[in-house]
Amino acid sequence: MSNAISFDQIDAFRKELAAKPASDVVAKAVQNVGPKAAIQSALHDEAVTPVFSVELDTGAVANQKHSGRCWLFSELNTMRHAVAKKIGVKDLEFSQAFLAFYDRLEKSNLFLEAILSSADKPLDDRALSDLLSQPNGDGGQFDNAPALIAKYGIVPKSVMPETYNSENTTELNSVLNLKLRKDASDLRTAFAAGASADTLAATKQAMLSDIYRILAYAYGTVPATFDFEYRDDKKEYHIDRDLTPKSFYEKYVGWDLAEFVTLVSTPEAGKNYYQAYTIPSQNTVVGGRPIIFVNVPEADLKAAAIAQLQGGEAVWFGNDVLQDMERKSGALKGGLYDFGQLFDLDLTMDKATRFATGEAEVSHAMTLTGVDLVDGQPRRWKVENSWGKENGNDGYYVADAKWFDDYVYEAAINKDYLSEKILAAAATTPIELPSWDSLH
Known part of the structure; x- marks a missing residue:
């Protein structure tokens, strides 16, 4: 029996289509304006009105442009508003380029270490194949930033601005991936030829020096020391001399990032609630803070996010912004596009099936900076995006309750706002997940 599509089947499909009510009208709508515009529900209603009972005082939004650094922008956003209030500079911004530089260098080191540790495996090994599919990109997880900050610190954007045109990120990714795949081939060849551990280490060192040069050309040379010079919102001049990136972080931010726990909420089969999980392949700083998630029911994640906002702290959160989002208005509305x-x-698919498939x-990743509560329950959320001020309400989006429930999967929460049950879960031995897991 052949499984090929037959012309009899095609004829049956044609007749079934012709029998559908209003099929011509639907076809014209889809062809003229596209599926989204053809079915988009109302945007301007109570669900996405930008008014919130709990709202943090924030400044202008940042703009990641065409880069994948949302995880990094969002994390720095949680810090910069607090520091801006402390020093009286409303639109203070930290340098994303500084941490991006070291992120790409650390990812390169991680990749080369993984290549050396798997040099005896065939290229079709699943973990190795997954590694080679993306040696170096600019995406990341919440825990990657604390690992970078603990090692390198941060600097204000005035010290290291975005000299690199992030519109060209795809080109930089291509160059780095080409370079690292060539390096992987050379390391494997040297290993197969019986090169000593010292020779392999020296070869890897030279490869990293090449990567450093590429990054310096793209992002600029990172400062070892600098002066923090600024005028506050009252036009008063300040200068703080001879800072290092680490001393700047300690003096002006001073957060213990070990106090933050990444909560996820997935009912996917094989993942238990109140259990910690880890993805070693995503630990981009070798020897640094590992990526750890604690899986909790959705109600727990939501309650923790609300508690942190009520405590005056912004919330980093991971989500699927590509779903039910209207970019121009900044509406994040569950069921906005009923295809x-x-x-x-x-x-329709439940969340477990959506994760599994x-x-x-x-x-x-974005930042929660407000929530509107009715009888203690969230009606809508204020979302600080990192796509510039042209869309939404000067760059701020509004998510309704359904969108949050459907598409918010992670949140980084200070331990002060976590229940004893979740804190106990965070202390469990993390279960290792493969690089291709749905939470990667």
């Missing part, structure tokens, strides 16, 4: 209704299909994806 099932448009195409007369049942497209790859439909659920942490595609973006």
Whole structure:
């Protein structure tokens, strides 16, 4: 029996389509304006009104442009508003380029270390194949930034601005990936030829020097020391001399990032609530802070985010912004695009199935800076994005309750706002997940 599509089947498909009510009207709408515009529900209603009962005092939004550094922008956003208030500079911004430089260098080191440790494995080994598919990119997880900050510190954006045009990120990614794949091939060849450990280490050192040069050309040379010079919002002049990136962080931010726990909420089979998980392949700073998630029910994640906002602290959160988002208005509205209704299909999947099939994806990270509570329950959330001020409400988005429930998968929460049950879960031995896990 052949499984090929037959012309009899195609004829049956054609007749079934012709029998569908209003099929011509639906076809014209989709062809003229596209599926989203054809089915988009109302944008301007109570669910996405930008008014919040709990709202932090924040400044202008940042702009990651065409880079994948949302995780880094969002984390620095949680810090900069607090520091801005302390020193009286409302629109203070920390240098994303500084940490991006070291992130790409650390990822290169991680990749080369992984290549050396798997040099005896065939290229079709799943973990090795997954590694080679993306040797170096600018995406990341919450825990990657604390690992970088603990090692390198931070600097204000005035000290290391975005000299690199991040619109060209795809080109930089291509160069780094080409370089690292060539390095992987050379290391494997040297290993197969019986090169000593010292020779392999020296070869890797030279490779990293090449990567450093590429990054310096792209991002600029990172400062070892600097003066922090600024005028506050009252136009008063300040200068703090001879700072290092680490001393700047300790003096002006001073957060113990070990006090933050990344909560995830997935009911996917094989993942238990109140259990810690880790993905070693994502630990980009070798020897630094590992990536650890604590899986909790959705209600716990939501309650912790609310408690942190009520405590006056912004919340880093991972989400799938590509779902039910209207970019221009900044509306994040559950059910905004009902493609099932448009195409007369049942497209409903519960969250567990969405994770298991790859439909659920942490595609973006943003910052929660407000919430509107009615009888203690969230009606809508204020979201600080990092896509510039042109969209939304000067760059701030509004998420309704359904969108949050459907598409918010992670949140980084200070231990002060976590229950004893979650703190106990965070202390469990993390279960290791492979590099291709849905939480990667």
